[in-house]
Amino acid sequence: xxxxxxxxxxxxxxxxxFGGRGGFFGSSGxxxxxxxxxxxxxxxxxxxxxxxxxxxGKSTLSNTIVGLQTPVSGSVKISGEEVxxxxxxxxxDIRRKVQMIFQDPALSLDPRSTIGATIGEPLLVRGIAxxxxxxxxxxELLTQVGLRAEHADRYPxxxxxxxxxxxxxxRALALExxxxxxxxxxxxxxxxVRAQILNLLVALQKRMGVxxxxxxxxxxxxxxxxDRVVVMYLGRFVxxxxxxxxxxxxxxxxxxxxxxAVPEADxxxxxxxxxxxxxxxxxxxxNIPSGCAFHTRCPxxxxxxxxxxxxxxxxxxxxxxxxxxx
Amino acid sequence: MNTAASPLLSVDNLTVEIGGANVVDGVxxxxxxxxxxxxxxxxxxGKSLTSYALLGLLPDAARRTAGTVRxxxxxxxxxxxxxxxxxxxxxxxxIFQEPSASLDPLTTVGAQIAAAYQTHNNVSRSEAYDRARxxxxxxxxxxxxxxLHQYPFELSGGMCQRIMISIALICSPQVLVxxxxxxxxxxxxxxQILDLMKKLVADRGTSIVIxxxxxxxxxxxxxxxxxxxxxxxxxxxxxxxxxxxxxxxxxxxxxxSxxxxxHAPKTDLATIEGRVPTLSEFGAGCRFADRCPxxxxxxxxxxPPLFDCGGGHRSACWHIDRMPEIRKVAx
Ligand SMILES: Nc1ncnc2c1ncn2[C@@H]1O[C@H](COP(=O)(O)OP(=O)(O)O)[C@@H](O)[C@H]1O
Ligand SMILES: Nc1ncnc2c1ncn2[C@@H]1O[C@H](COP(=O)(O)OP(=O)(O)O)[C@@H](O)[C@H]1O
Ligand code: SF4
Ligand code: SF4
Ligand SMILES: [Mg+2]
Ligand SMILES: [Mg+2]
Numbered sequence: 001x002x003x004x005x006x007x008x009x010x011x012x013x014x015x016x017x018f019g020g021r022g023g024f025f026g027s028s029g030x031x032x033x034x035x036x037x038x039x040x041x042x043x044x045x046x047x048x049x050x051x052x053x054x055x056x057g058k059s060t061l062s063n064t065i066v067g068l069q070t071p072v073s074g075s076v077k078i079s080g081e082e083v084x085x086x087x088x089x090x091x092x093d094i095r096r097k098v099q100m101i102f103q104d105p106a107l108s109l110d111p112r113s114t115i116g117a118t119i120g121e122p123l124l125v126r127g128i129a130x131x132x133x134x135x136x137x138x139x140e141l142l143t144q145v146g147l148r149a150e151h152a153d154r155y156p157x158x159x160x161x162x163x164x165x166x167x168x169x170x171r172a173l174a175l176e177x178x179x180x181x182x183x184x185x186x187x188x189x190x191x192x193v194r195a196q197i198l199n200l201l202v203a204l205q206k207r208m209g210v211x212x213x214x215x216x217x218x219x220x221x222x223x224x225x226x227d228r229v230v231v232m233y234l235g236r237f238v239x240x241x242x243x244x245x246x247x248x249x250x251x252x253x254x255x256x257x258x259x260x261a262v263p264e265a266d267x268x269x270x271x272x273x274x275x276x277x278x279x280x281x282x283x284x285x286x287n288i289p290s291g292c293a294f295h296t297r298c299p300x301x302x303x304x305x306x307x308x309x310x311x312x313x314x315x316x317x318x319x320x321x322x323x324x325x326x
Numbered sequence: 327m328n329t330a331a332s333p334l335l336s337v338d339n340l341t342v343e344i345g346g347a348n349v350v351d352g353v354x355x356x357x358x359x360x361x362x363x364x365x366x367x368x369x370x371x372g373k374s375l376t377s378y379a380l381l382g383l384l385p386d387a388a389r390r391t392a393g394t395v396r397x398x399x400x401x402x403x404x405x406x407x408x409x410x411x412x413x414x415x416x417x418x419x420x421i422f423q424e425p426s427a428s429l430d431p432l433t434t435v436g437a438q439i440a441a442a443y444q445t446h447n448n449v450s451r452s453e454a455y456d457r458a459r460x461x462x463x464x465x466x467x468x469x470x471x472x473x474l475h476q477y478p479f480e481l482s483g484g485m486c487q488r489i490m491i492s493i494a495l496i497c498s499p500q501v502l503v504x505x506x507x508x509x510x511x512x513x514x515x516x517x518q519i520l521d522l523m524k525k526l527v528a529d530r531g532t533s534i535v536i537x538x539x540x541x542x543x544x545x546x547x548x549x550x551x552x553x554x555x556x557x558x559x560x561x562x563x564x565x566x567x568x569x570x571x572x573x574x575x576x577x578x579x580x581x582x583s584x585x586x587x588x589h590a591p592k593t594d595l596a597t598i599e600g601r602v603p604t605l606s607e608f609g610a611g612c613r614f615a616d617r618c619p620x621x622x623x624x625x626x627x628x629x630p631p632l633f634d635c636g637g638g639h640r641s642a643c644w645h646i647d648r649m650p651e652i653r654k655v656a657x
Contacts, residue, residue, distance in 0.1 A: 053512045160601050190368040190539060195583035195595035202592045217513055220542075224585035225592060243591065261517035263542030265584045267565050270545040277521060278514045280468075281482055 014074030036235035116152025162193030347605035436474030
């Protein structure tokens with residue numbers, strides 16, 4: 001019990017499906033099983049990375065945590081409080097504890113509002129601050145993310161991409177969330193700006209103890225910023241491990257393929273590394289392969305892989321891996 | 327650069343103007359046969375305009391005001407539009423970041439590849455389709471017979487990029503220009519496309535000019551690298567030399583801002599404050615001066631030429647001797 005106090009997020013057997021029932025093409029309309037039975041805990045001040053190819057369900061999972069998506073089954077607790085099935089008032093209360101930032105800051109900011117109004121909005125709407133107190137709090141938030149209080153009167157177009165992402169982060173921090181979901185927050189940024197945002201996220205965590213779920217496809221960024229890594233494939237987790245274990249001893253064939261695909265920014269390392277190039281592309285989540293969903297692309301697949309789905313099982317070093325042969 | 331082989335493509339003093347400002351300013355580089363040259367830099371540094379200028383494909387707002395682009399012994403900038411059209415696809419081809427945007431949505435991919443072949447070869451439709459089928463197999467598309475009859479929307483981003491490469495290469499051009507060809511793709515698919523490009527270089531001796539902002543891609547595929555900043559080449563070098571011993575502050579900081587294996591987790595990465603100047607902000611001196619930790623008065627007043635550092639390594643910086651100071655910042 002005391003352990004669960006430490007968890008800002010606890011998900012149990014969560015599934016999120018799209019389509020199906022009453023489908024346009026009749027009752028057999030394909031169900032997209034975007035998230036298909038996942039368990040995930042995130043501790044206070046922990047950063048968990050979620051990695052996997054486009055379409056594997058990362059954004060759907062993120063959206064479900066913040067309540068933008070309703071699961072067909074399972075439980076989602078934020079700071080110990082159940083989100084699934086909660087009434088709207090309670091939901092509203094829980095939701096301030098979890099905020100989200102997206103890949104493209106341009107799309108998350110209203111071009112007609114000053115950034116001060118944008119950052120202050122959640123505080124105003126919830127009646128937490130107004131007038132002079134609001135102005136002060138907005139100034140404080142701007143300073144926290146490395147901007148200046150007097151920037152409050154400017155509009156989004158007057159800022160660079162990196163500065164806009166800082167504004168988005170300031171807004172997300174306004175309600176002092178326990179958990180910040182970052183859905184590919186630096187993918188659209190140039191490396192020099194990306195480094196600034198990563199430094200900021202690390203500093204904010206040290207200062208405020210906020211937890212992150214960090215969605216990314218860039219394993220060098222993941223290695224830099226995360227404490228634990230979760231690998232997702234077609235709606236399920238296939239490997240979960242602490243950072244050092246994960247990078248020193250990746251186990252699932254899919255994890256190893258992902259790692260080998262990310263080019264290392266060092267010609268000597270990159271050209272001498274063992275290659276494990278994945279054939280083919282991600283199958284459609286409307287038609288998930290039987291058994292181990294990865295068997296259609298896995299170089300280690302055997303008979304059993306196409307019939308029996310491997311469960312996540314613990315390994316001696318603490319990693320959880322879903323594979324018959326790893 | 328590669329002194330052994332004479333260059334296949336030789337770009338000299340290429341200069342492109344938009345609204346009175348040189349957004350590409352005196353860019354020169356050589357590419358030997360079967361070699362890969364990477365142009366890198368942050369967005370807005372003029373990489374795409376440089377690549378378009380190679381094929382005479384600049385947007386209306388832009389104009390080439392100086393420079394030559396020699397392919398073997400011909401200057402492409404001296405050709406008429408009609409001659410250029412003949413050269414494009416046959417001698418030099420380009421592929422773009424968004425393959426789906428460059429393909430015709432209403433035409434099957436087979437017809438598009440076959441048409442590209444027929445543009446330069448007087449052959450029958452069925453012969454062109456045979457070539458297209460062979461090309462699809464060469465770029466690693468399974469079941470080419472079925473794919474020939476599909477439309478772009480029926481294919482994934484990775485498949486569309488393979489189709490674009492097929493169209494670009496079906497007439498066996500000597501040079502392929504690739505503007506961020508893998509930026510829109512997953513890393514797994516990126517690895518496949520980069521491997522494919524390496525195979526083309528090895529099998530056909532194609533030379534490649536690849537534009538990217540990803541130092542990992544550079545490390546994977548390039549033989550030589552030109553780092554661009556605000557329209558100019560800041561540094562140009564063989565790939566290993568550039569990563570091991572950058573001679574320009576911008577390159578050193580770019581490299582240091584990417585987390586690497588030896589970095590302790592959750593420690594500060596090197597950053598570059600400020601941003602790339604826009605065309606209206608170009609000063610008289612070094613265009614990196616506003617962001618450079620080594621900048622002096624001289625830097626702001628006088629543009630640094632590309633200094634030869636030996637071994638094919640050149641850097642446009644007045645203070646190359648002070649690079650150890652940058653390495654401390656970027657440790
Ligand atoms: N609102 C939706 N309706 C139908 N299908 C969806 C919806 N959102 C996502 N999907 C599908 O669910 C799968 C997972 O998508 P997503 O969670 O966005 O993946 P990721 O973020 O990992 O790229 C994809 O096949 C996607 O097409
Ligand atoms: N069609 C255009 N009209 C006006 N400015 C342009 C146009 N295309 C590019 N630019 C400007 O020229 C500069 C270089 O652009 P580009 O070559 O696209 O850079 P990169 O590919 O390195 O990101 C940028 O400042 C950009 O805004
Ligand atoms: S269970 Fe079989 S198919 Fe799945 S990852 Fe392991 S070896 Fe590959
Ligand atoms: S010339 Fe001066 S401003 Fe430019 S990169 Fe060198 S030291 Fe920096
Ligand atoms: Mg997503
Ligand atoms: Mg570009």
